[in-house]
Amino acid sequence: MILRTIRSHRLAATSSAHLAGSWWPPAGLRAKSTAILDDDAPPLVEPSEGGTVVTVTSGKGGVGKTTTSASLAMGLANRGFRVAALDFDIGLRNLDLHLGCERRIVFDFVNVINGECKLHQALIKDRHQPNLHMLAASQTREKEALKPEGVAEIISQLRSEFDYVVCDSPAGIEHGAQQAMFHADIALVCTNPELSSVRDSDKMISIIQSKSRRAEEQRDPVQQYLLITRYEAEKVVGEAMLSAADIQEMLGIPLLGVVPEGEEVLKSTNLGRPVITQGAECDTGAAYEDVVKRFLGEECPLRFTQPKEKGFLSGLFGK
Numbered sequence: 001m002i003l004r005t006i007r008s009h010r011l012a013a014t015s016s017a018h019l020a021g022s023w024w025p026p027a028g029l030r031a032k033s034t035a036i037l038d039d040d041a042p043p044l045v046e047p048s049e050g051g052t053v054v055t056v057t058s059g060k061g062g063v064g065k066t067t068t069s070a071s072l073a074m075g076l077a078n079r080g081f082r083v084a085a086l087d088f089d090i091g092l093r094n095l096d097l098h099l100g101c102e103r104r105i106v107f108d109f110v111n112v113i114n115g116e117c118k119l120h121q122a123l124i125k126d127r128h129q130p131n132l133h134m135l136a137a138s139q140t141r142e143k144e145a146l147k148p149e150g151v152a153e154i155i156s157q158l159r160s161e162f163d164y165v166v167c168d169s170p171a172g173i174e175h176g177a178q179q180a181m182f183h184a185d186i187a188l189v190c191t192n193p194e195l196s197s198v199r200d201s202d203k204m205i206s207i208i209q210s211k212s213r214r215a216e217e218q219r220d221p222v223q224q225y226l227l228i229t230r231y232e233a234e235k236v237v238g239e240a241m242l243s244a245a246d247i248q249e250m251l252g253i254p255l256l257g258v259v260p261e262g263e264e265v266l267k268s269t270n271l272g273r274p275v276i277t278q279g280a281e282c283d284t285g286a287a288y289e290d291v292v293k294r295f296l297g298e299e300c301p302l303r304f305t306q307p308k309e310k311g312f313l314s315g316l317f318g319k
């Protein structure tokens with residue numbers, strides 16, 4: 001019943017109007033064809049305000065937003081783009097750990113908003129990738145410290161200096177999450193293959209459609225893309241998890257990628273290096289590489305949606 005409700009609601013909301021005025025990815029980087037992103041999107045219009053704001057969001061907690069923000073930011077920086085990664089998770093920051101710069105935080109987001117330091121004093125340059133900078137969330141303040149005018153000023157400054165501003169949203173749909181999505185040009189909606197996650201993503205998609213700055217100013221809508229995270233193809237075959245196709249149908253936004261469950265993610269976080277830096281050495285790293293390619297409009301077939309073929313010995317012993 002819930003499945004049906006979400007599906008009918010979302011499919012009704014997803015019309016050609018949802019993708020109308022599509023300006024992303026940039027014309028030069030657009031894929032000639034891809035089975036995943038919408039091939040028939042209308043002519044592209046360039047953004048007018050400098051850098052592009054990409055918000056990684058979900059509604060539900062613990063689905064992989066920060067993991068995704070770190071890998072997307074690093075992946076874009078590795079491609080030569082200047083990237084600022086912003087942690088909006090006031091009181092529960094984690095992006096600094098994923099990027100391995102937790103010991104170098106002197107000033108944070110709220111310090112900048114309150115005028116206690118300049119933005120460039122709070123931006124931390126990545127030790128390995130000079131194109132990547134991070135602005136940490138405050139660990140000790142309340143989410144309300146993200147004053148809307150202050151956030152707007154910071155985003156505006158970052159747009160003028162960076163190609164991409166990647167915003168790591170907190171869980172939920174309250175103040176912090178709303179601030180993180182408000183300025184978005186592009187939203188990546190992280191969803192795990194379980195109903196509660198799909199339902200929370202559905203809610204977040206509606207909020208972004210109606211309450212973003214683009215919606216308020218009646219400009220082209222925020223481009224929303226689905227990223228399915230922590231996917232376990234074996235469990236999908238056993239029907240213990242929703243399939244990527246079902247999730248996409250229910251949410252009705254283009255699928256940017258499927259990131260499999262992988263133990264390398266935790267190891268990478270402990271090392272302070274986003275899992276994308278492992279590249280083809282592990283499926284999760286490779287999946288994030290694919291996501292960056294598609295994000296930049298490159299053709300890249302979908303992987304990691306089918307269970308792995310079992311080897312002869314593991315088949316024999318049932319493992």
Ligand SMILES: Nc1ncnc2c1ncn2[C@@H]1O[C@H](COP(=O)(O)OP(=O)(O)OP(=O)(O)O)[C@@H](O)[C@H]1O
Pocket residue numbers: 058060061062063064065066067068089094169170171229230231259260261262263265266269284
């Ligand atoms: N693809 C993955 N495979 C295995 N574990 C993952 C994967 N993605 C994320 N995780 C793990 O899931 C947990 C939550 O990840 P993460 O912190 O990125 O989620 P989040 O959505 O940012 O959480 P929160 O809502 O609390 O901010 C972490 O322990 C992380 O290591």
Ligand SMILES: [Mg+2]
Pocket residue numbers: 065066067089094168169170
């Ligand atoms: Mg997080």
